[in-house]
Amino acid sequence: MTVPTQPRLVRALGRWTMVGLVINSVIGSAAFGLPDDLVRFVGNSAPWAYVIAALGIALFMGVFAELGSQFNEAGGPYLFAREGCGRFWGIQMGWFIWLVRLTSAAANANLFVLYLGEFWPGATAAGPRLALLGLLLGGLVLANIRSVGSGARLSNFLTVAKLTPLALLILAGLLWTGVPVTQPPVAATAAGWMNAVLALLFAFGGFEAALMPLAEGKDPRRDLPFALFTGLLVIASCLLLTQIVAMRTVPNLADSARPLADAARALVGPAGAAFIAIGAMISTSGYLSAQLLGVPRQTYAMAERGDFPASLGGVHPRFRTPWISILLWGVLVLALAIYGNFIWNAIISAGARLITYGIACVALIRLRRLRPNADAFRLPAGPVIAVAGLVLCAVLVSQMSRTHAVVISLIATIGLINWLLVRRS
Numbered sequence: 001m002t003v004p005t006q007p008r009l010v011r012a013l014g015r016w017t018m019v020g021l022v023i024n025s026v027i028g029s030a031a032f033g034l035p036d037d038l039v040r041f042v043g044n045s046a047p048w049a050y051v052i053a054a055l056g057i058a059l060f061m062g063v064f065a066e067l068g069s070q071f072n073e074a075g076g077p078y079l080f081a082r083e084g085c086g087r088f089w090g091i092q093m094g095w096f097i098w099l100v101r102l103t104s105a106a107a108n109a110n111l112f113v114l115y116l117g118e119f120w121p122g123a124t125a126a127g128p129r130l131a132l133l134g135l136l137l138g139g140l141v142l143a144n145i146r147s148v149g150s151g152a153r154l155s156n157f158l159t160v161a162k163l164t165p166l167a168l169l170i171l172a173g174l175l176w177t178g179v180p181v182t183q184p185p186v187a188a189t190a191a192g193w194m195n196a197v198l199a200l201l202f203a204f205g206g207f208e209a210a211l212m213p214l215a216e217g218k219d220p221r222r223d224l225p226f227a228l229f230t231g232l233l234v235i236a237s238c239l240l241l242t243q244i245v246a247m248r249t250v251p252n253l254a255d256s257a258r259p260l261a262d263a264a265r266a267l268v269g270p271a272g273a274a275f276i277a278i279g280a281m282i283s284t285s286g287y288l289s290a291q292l293l294g295v296p297r298q299t300y301a302m303a304e305r306g307d308f309p310a311s312l313g314g315v316h317p318r319f320r321t322p323w324i325s326i327l328l329w330g331v332l333v334l335a336l337a338i339y340g341n342f343i344w345n346a347i348i349s350a351g352a353r354l355i356t357y358g359i360a361c362v363a364l365i366r367l368r369r370l371r372p373n374a375d376a377f378r379l380p381a382g383p384v385i386a387v388a389g390l391v392l393c394a395v396l397v398s399q400m401s402r403t404h405a406v407v408i409s410l411i412a413t414i415g416l417i418n419w420l421l422v423r424r425s
Contacts, residue, residue, distance in 0.1 A: 060357045078090055292326060
């Protein structure tokens, strides 16, 4: 009698699909909502905040590039932490990554409905909002369950679709011949700079989701470092230039509720504002699509190794996707989007992300010792960069609010209980 075997995942993600996944996992709500916040924090020095944040995030991307190039299995940061630091830290990483991705996805779902309100004011009412969130997430869940290929194609399409309105806005802003406005002076204090960096941590974060479906990557060792750094170049350029355009065209940018829509209105009139509102909806839906392609692979990986219920490691016999994990992810994002608003979810996401970056830095140092001859991308001065990343995490963690501390302590406790329940297996 032949024992049925578990269907396996399909290696369908090529190099440029992974680049698109990195971009799609990062550019979302922050691109359309942060320019006004940055001006409030550091005034006319806001563009420099992007440069500093991009250099800081490059440290963490380098760490993840080396870690990811050593694995061709699903799980991403959870797997790196488990192999480098042990099962306890792997489970902790898994829970914190889950929290980061859940809250950031819920924030983007909320922003989708908010921008739809530009065309249909009733969209933000309780009943229509619930229905719209259900339709948005339900459609994306269905596309990703049907095949990794359809999920990847949808992610690639939405990557191009979300970059198009931003690219047109940047081009129009740089070619604009009007008189640039001058932003009111703001004293750039140390606290202001720290708040700016924390805000941009949310803006630049999310790339780690692209590391989760490595079991479906064609050549992760070669493709992942290329995808991360190419994605960072595109992302940093896009965010920096949109900030500059907004500052040149929107008077009193710090008071703007929809900064890029106001910039488009100043450049080409009301039609431009509507175009950017559509772009924001495409951007947030693309972000959600990328999350649904990446994050359920972590749940699948944790179940595969006995750290989560075995049912979450189930692969659909026809579509060959981790359908139970995808479905669970969609339901949880919907629940969190209904419960919290954009700001609440964004704040929680930024705080938890620091913990995941810190664990990854430690994992790199340990894996260098455990796997000195690994056939992998080696980050120049990797351990030194990892230590620098740890120092940066410690500095930013010291600025966390009480809300951050309470939520992080709660998640750490849940991870501890999870580890106690499975450590004997």
